Amino acid sequence: xxxxxxxxxxxxxxxxxxxxxxxxxxxxxxxxxxxxxxxxxxxxxxxxxxxxxxxxxxxxxxxxxxxxxxxxxxxxxxxxxxxxxxxxxxxxxxxxxxxxxxxxxxxxxxxxxxx
Amino acid sequence: xxxxxxxxxxxxxxxxxxxxxxxxxxxxxxxxxxxxxxxxxxxxxxxxxxxxxxxxxxxxxxxxxxxxxxxxxxxxxxxxxxxxxxxxxxxxxxxxxxxxxxxxxxxxxxxxx
Numbered sequence: 001x002x003x004x005x006x007x008x009x010x011x012x013x014x015x016x017x018x019x020x021x022x023x024x025x026x027x028x029x030x031x032x033x034x035x036x037x038x039x040x041x042x043x044x045x046x047x048x049x050x051x052x053x054x055x056x057x058x059x060x061x062x063x064x065x066x067x068x069x070x071x072x073x074x075x076x077x078x079x080x081x082x083x084x085x086x087x088x089x090x091x092x093x094x095x096x097x098x099x100x101x102x103x104x105x106x107x108x109x110x111x112x113x114x115x
Numbered sequence: 116x117x118x119x120x121x122x123x124x125x126x127x128x129x130x131x132x133x134x135x136x137x138x139x140x141x142x143x144x145x146x147x148x149x150x151x152x153x154x155x156x157x158x159x160x161x162x163x164x165x166x167x168x169x170x171x172x173x174x175x176x177x178x179x180x181x182x183x184x185x186x187x188x189x190x191x192x193x194x195x196x197x198x199x200x201x202x203x204x205x206x207x208x209x210x211x212x213x214x215x216x217x218x219x220x221x222x223x224x225x226x227x228x
Binding site for chain 2 (some may be wrong): 004026048059093103105107
């Protein structure tokens with residue numbers, strides 16, 4: 001696709017429910033990243049994929065958070081038993097290992113509200 | 116632990132002014148530095164990427180410089196326009212994979228017509 005696509009753009013859920021957030025990276029980009037942006041706070045790294053493997057998942061805040069990537073393309077971030085502190089904008093980014101190595105391109109984000 | 120600081124936190128200028136946004140980082144062993152723009156309720160738009168071996172990058176009215184040894188970068192915006200109003204974020208990477216970008220808190224820029 002032309003850019004990084006994320007869905008849903010907005011999600012309102014009740015505390016304790018599970019949610020899935022989807023990211024479709026730019027075609028051909030080998031690396032995929034998830035970040036979280038909470039109100040009044042900076043961007044927080046969650047997890048990084050190179051292909052289908054996740055060499056760095058150290059930013060996941062708890063074992064309620066998990067992510068996978070299939071076919072070297074689409075990624076899903078799953079939050080189980082959501083808590084109010086999970087409310088944030090979840091941003092996905094992708095990059096291509098090439099001439100401009102490391103340049104990240106972000107999606108519009110998925111805004112999660114946990115009631 | 117890498118820390119990134121952006122000064123000022125907010126800036127308001129009249130249209131047409133040239134301005135400088137500042138970014139500093141504590142660990143000079145960076146791989147690259149990237150400047151982004153974020154409009155309210157939107158994702159991040161990449162503006163400029165500077166590899167650690169480079170000193171500056173230019174794109175249109177934007178010029179970003181990098182001084183690794185002093186842990187500083189500046190983003191220069193020439194002839195500012197109201198459409199430049201947004202939050203500008205600086206981020207650094209310390210790994211060859213480009214992962215774990217560490218972001219500053221951003222500078223919120225308002226350009227008044």
